[in-house]
Amino acid sequence: xxxxxxxxxxxxxxxxxxxxxxxxxxxxxxxxxxxxxxxxxxxxxxxxxxxxxxxxxxxxxxxxxxxxxxxxxxxxxxxxxxxxxxxxxxxxxxxxxxxxxxxxxxxxxxxxxxxxxxxxxxxxxxxxxxxxxxxxxxxxxxxxxxxxxxxxxxxxxxxxxxxxxxxxxxxxxxxxxxxxxxxxxxxxxxxxxxxxxxxxxxxxxxxxxxxxxxxxxxxxxxxxxxxxxxxxxxxxxxxxxxxxxxxxxxxxxxxxxxxxxxxxxxxxxxxxxxxxxxxxxxxxxxxxxxxxxxxxxxxxxxxxxxxxxxxxxxxxxxxxxxxxxxxxxxxxxxxxxxxxxxxxxxxxxxxxxxxxxxxxxxxxxxxxxxxxxxxxxxxxxxxxxxxxxxxxxxxxxxxxxxxxxxxxxxxxxxxxxxxxxxxxxxxxxxxxxxxxxxxxxxxxxxxxxxxxxxxxxxxx
Amino acid sequence: xxxxxxxxxxxxxxxxxxxxxxxxxxxxxxxxxxxxxxxxxxxxxxxxxxxxxxxxxxxxxxxxxxxxxxxxxxxxxxxxxxxxxxxxxxxxxxxxxxxxxxxxxxxxxxxxxxxxxxxxxxxxxxxxxxxxxxxxxxxxxxxxxxxxxxxxxxxxxxxxxxxxxxxxxxxxxxxxxxxxxxxxxxxxxxxxxxxxxxxxxxxxxxxxxxxxxxxxxxxxxxxxxxxxxxxxxxxxxxxxxxxxxxxxxxxxxxxxxxxxxxxxxxxxxxxxxxxxxxxxxxxxxxxxxxxxxxxxxxxxxxxxxxxxxxxxxxxxxxxxxxxxxxxxxxxxxxxxxxxxxxxxxxxxxxxxxxxxxxxxxxxxxxxxxxxxxxxxxxxxxxxxxxxxxxxxxxxxxxxxxxxxxxxxxxxxxxxxxxxxxxxxxxxxxxxxxxxxxxxxxxxxxxxxxxxxxxxxxxxx
Numbered sequence: 001x002x003x004x005x006x007x008x009x010x011x012x013x014x015x016x017x018x019x020x021x022x023x024x025x026x027x028x029x030x031x032x033x034x035x036x037x038x039x040x041x042x043x044x045x046x047x048x049x050x051x052x053x054x055x056x057x058x059x060x061x062x063x064x065x066x067x068x069x070x071x072x073x074x075x076x077x078x079x080x081x082x083x084x085x086x087x088x089x090x091x092x093x094x095x096x097x098x099x100x101x102x103x104x105x106x107x108x109x110x111x112x113x114x115x116x117x118x119x120x121x122x123x124x125x126x127x128x129x130x131x132x133x134x135x136x137x138x139x140x141x142x143x144x145x146x147x148x149x150x151x152x153x154x155x156x157x158x159x160x161x162x163x164x165x166x167x168x169x170x171x172x173x174x175x176x177x178x179x180x181x182x183x184x185x186x187x188x189x190x191x192x193x194x195x196x197x198x199x200x201x202x203x204x205x206x207x208x209x210x211x212x213x214x215x216x217x218x219x220x221x222x223x224x225x226x227x228x229x230x231x232x233x234x235x236x237x238x239x240x241x242x243x244x245x246x247x248x249x250x251x252x253x254x255x256x257x258x259x260x261x262x263x264x265x266x267x268x269x270x271x272x273x274x275x276x277x278x279x280x281x282x283x284x285x286x287x288x289x290x291x292x293x294x295x296x297x298x299x300x301x302x303x304x305x306x307x308x309x310x311x312x313x314x315x316x317x318x319x320x321x322x323x324x325x326x327x328x329x330x331x332x333x334x335x336x337x338x339x340x341x342x343x344x345x346x347x348x349x350x351x352x353x354x355x356x357x358x359x360x361x362x363x364x365x366x367x368x369x370x371x372x373x374x375x376x377x378x379x380x381x382x383x384x385x386x387x388x389x390x391x392x393x394x395x396x397x398x399x400x401x402x403x404x405x406x407x408x409x410x411x412x413x414x415x416x417x418x419x420x421x422x423x424x425x426x427x428x429x430x431x432x433x434x435x436x437x438x439x440x441x442x443x444x445x446x447x448x449x450x451x452x453x454x455x456x457x458x459x460x
Numbered sequence: 461x462x463x464x465x466x467x468x469x470x471x472x473x474x475x476x477x478x479x480x481x482x483x484x485x486x487x488x489x490x491x492x493x494x495x496x497x498x499x500x501x502x503x504x505x506x507x508x509x510x511x512x513x514x515x516x517x518x519x520x521x522x523x524x525x526x527x528x529x530x531x532x533x534x535x536x537x538x539x540x541x542x543x544x545x546x547x548x549x550x551x552x553x554x555x556x557x558x559x560x561x562x563x564x565x566x567x568x569x570x571x572x573x574x575x576x577x578x579x580x581x582x583x584x585x586x587x588x589x590x591x592x593x594x595x596x597x598x599x600x601x602x603x604x605x606x607x608x609x610x611x612x613x614x615x616x617x618x619x620x621x622x623x624x625x626x627x628x629x630x631x632x633x634x635x636x637x638x639x640x641x642x643x644x645x646x647x648x649x650x651x652x653x654x655x656x657x658x659x660x661x662x663x664x665x666x667x668x669x670x671x672x673x674x675x676x677x678x679x680x681x682x683x684x685x686x687x688x689x690x691x692x693x694x695x696x697x698x699x700x701x702x703x704x705x706x707x708x709x710x711x712x713x714x715x716x717x718x719x720x721x722x723x724x725x726x727x728x729x730x731x732x733x734x735x736x737x738x739x740x741x742x743x744x745x746x747x748x749x750x751x752x753x754x755x756x757x758x759x760x761x762x763x764x765x766x767x768x769x770x771x772x773x774x775x776x777x778x779x780x781x782x783x784x785x786x787x788x789x790x791x792x793x794x795x796x797x798x799x800x801x802x803x804x805x806x807x808x809x810x811x812x813x814x815x816x817x818x819x820x821x822x823x824x825x826x827x828x829x830x831x832x833x834x835x836x837x838x839x840x841x842x843x844x845x846x847x848x849x850x851x852x853x854x855x856x857x858x859x860x861x862x863x864x865x866x867x868x869x870x871x872x873x874x875x876x877x878x879x880x881x882x883x884x885x886x887x888x889x890x891x892x893x894x895x896x897x898x899x900x901x902x903x904x905x906x907x908x909x910x911x912x913x914x915x916x917x918x919x920x
Binding site for chain 2: 014020035039044049067071125155156399
């Protein structure tokens with residue numbers, strides 16, 4: 001077997017024990033909130049039939065889907081003549097019938113349609129699974145990353161939207177974040193704007209332009225609007241709304257005036273107000289975390305009602321979550337008329353924020369609570385006794401498996417962040433007392449077995 | 461967008477909320493035991509460079525690896541002439557540079573070699589991730605399935621082997637299994653046999669033949685041995701060992717006689733005895749679960765010492781776990797001299813066993829604990845109050861999001877296995893008492909908010 005210097009595939013990551021503990025901590029905290037609000041977990045396979053995925057993410061998206069090469073004699077179906085006349089694009093469906101999940105949304109739509117007879121509507125589900133994209137890797141962008149989606153399908157009630165605001169608030173607060181904003185807007189309000197300027201056909205262009213506000217600034221947005229066919233008068237109507245500041249209530253009052261003659265716009269305002277009212281009723285503490293942001297557009301064109309985005313002010317990292325209401329997710333698979341609303345959490349970014357702000361609980365770093373050193377073959381029996389005694393109380397414990405220098409064994413405990421080490425040698429064998437070392441303070445004390453257990457229970 | 465009837469890719473599965481709860485229960489129980497014994501979780505990416513995986517699983521294995529088609533203009537590097545002269549096999553490395561994980565072992569070896577400077581030896585890690593194989597799907601065999609591996613690398617101590625026996629015992633007992641056997645053998649004992657019959661070069665053939673005992677019976681094994689070049693005298697030595705019955709101790713006594721003149725055989729017996737002695741010392745209750753099985757060979761040729769396999773007698777399902785000691789796992793990536801030992805759990809099979817034996821705890825079926833019905837818009841304020849009150853005590857609760865027939869709302873609760881439903885209508889609004897319905901018994905009682913919380917806390 002030829003020896004090769006091992007490397008990771010481009011854009012992928014290993015997760016060390018420490019990173020796994022931290023990642024699991026984030027998933028655990030978020031999952032607990034999802035469940036508290038009645039959401040249930042599902043999983044879909046890592047790969048889908050290629051036909052399930054293609055055509056759902058636009059032409060650019062299709063290119064970024066990882067395709068799986070057919071097994072077996074895949075070239076027997078492609079004659080050399082056919083090959084010579086093909087392009088990579090025309091050849092792909094002949095070489096590949098399966099592809100890796102690109103997001104969790106399309107497989108979820110497929111799931112709902114396939115399982116529609118078992119599913120209990122409204123169907124409240126969450127999913128935390130990796131997705132894969134053949135993007136050019138760069139800092140913070142990977143070819144394999146986790147998505148963390150929570151959606152309810154089959155319910156029009158705006159209580160769902162309000163509960164998603166609470167879910168964001170509770171999850172992020174439980175993770176230790178204190179200064180963040182849950183931005184909210186409604187696509188019907190944006191539609192209202194394109195209606196009052198008489199250009200409803202330019203709604204997508206309008207939202208795409210406004211969506212870039214953070215990146216290109218007001219002047220950039222205006223320039224793009226001009227390029228897309230909005231005239232000076234249109235812009236004079238839109239501009240004050242882009243510049244809008246003040247409280248949520250004052251923004252809504254302004255909107256009511258501007259959109260007084262747009263039915264869809266008024267409906268959007270009404271939905272927005274209802275969501276805010278429900279959120280307040282459920283937990284008035286969330287009020288100050290909500291920011292009505294008329295410039296929030298979200299690139300994805302399938303949103304039809306409320307849209308959300310979450311930003312933290314404690315780190316310069318972009319959005320850590322987003323979502324919205326969509327009216328026809330399952331239509332692509334032939335099941336019409338199901339409305340849905342959902343949000344997602346950017347787990348990788350949240351990880352970076354918690355790390356930067358030092359918000360991971362100290363114990364996410366450690367796993368084993370006690371290491372028993374291996375000093376002497378004569379002490380082995382006692383060591384194994386104590387080992388199982390400690391484990392029987394539910395503590396994670398290890399016996400260093402070979403006799404070696406104490407220094408090396410202590411270094412092992414240090415590296416693994418093990419807080420307590422039991423030293424067993426001749427003296428301990430004679431007295432029956434064990435020496436317990438606190439690895440952080442370096443303090444040592446001699447304890448009977450019973451006192452040792454009492455100590456561990458008290459110090460956990 | 462063309463509508464397509466959605467389907468799953470062949471050999472893959474969706475997991476419903478109920479299945480996810482059950483799967484998570486199994487992973488949680490096993491994970492807790494791993495951690496108690498000092499093992500830490502890592503994860504590796506779903507795909508690796510193709511060169512990392514090829515050549516590690518034999519020619520058959522290589523064919524079953526799912527390859528990922530290169531992105532972009534992958535055919536520009538393959539001229540029509542070259543294509544015409546190619547086979548699927550010779551073309552694959554040109555079309556694909558990445559492949560899906562086939563098992564957790566090879567990526568783990570790659571991980572250890574790449575992270576050797578950060579790793580703390582002995583390195584005790586576990587991994588629970590899906591793997592993918594382009595096998596022909598059949599009942600119980602999927603193209604995507606989870607492996608659940610726990611290994612320690614860098615420690616020769618046989619205490620590790622003994623602890624793996626305890627890990628098997630504790631995990632399976634915690635899952636509710638009572639009648640299972642942890643079979644143990646040692647590859648050095650098998651090597652001893654091929655030594656005493658003077659055919660050490662036939663060790664692999666011997667183990668491959670013996671490994672099939674369960675499938676083809678003693679006569680089948682003997683027939684295969686004859687075909688591989690073992691003569692009547694060889695077989696007269698081997699046969700009594702294959703037929704060996706009795707206690708572990710009596711088997712070991714017989715082995716000591718048969719292998720008295722084989723150094724490697726004697727070493728194997730000594731290792732086996734040491735493992736049994738350590739296991740007994742750690743927990744004498746495991747003794748009756750251990751079965752010395754000289755015919756246990758395990759197909760994989762990289763095992764060099766102890767080998768394990770776990771079978772349950774409560775269901776007819778084959779092995780639910782296996783593993784062993786290997787002396788040179790990381791050698792394939794250029795890091796020599798690291799010994800390792802590990803075991804794995806067959807999570808899918810354990811799932812089937814628990815389902816067949818009805819061993820899943822009742823509460824793995826449910827998630828939401830209380831549903832508040834939506835009867836009347838006038839009751840909405842009270843409903844939202846009670847909803848958040850219940851959630852604030854940590855219970856999972858839902859408010860049915862729209863007003864609809866009570867029957868439909870109760871069916872929703874039933875389908876979702878929600879144990880308690882709160883009914884809110886005109887009467888409840890007037891009296892301030894809520895009606896709590898026990899969905900299992902159908903009993904209803906009227907309670908104040910405070911009594912409701914007391915009741916829920918008591919009945920959880």
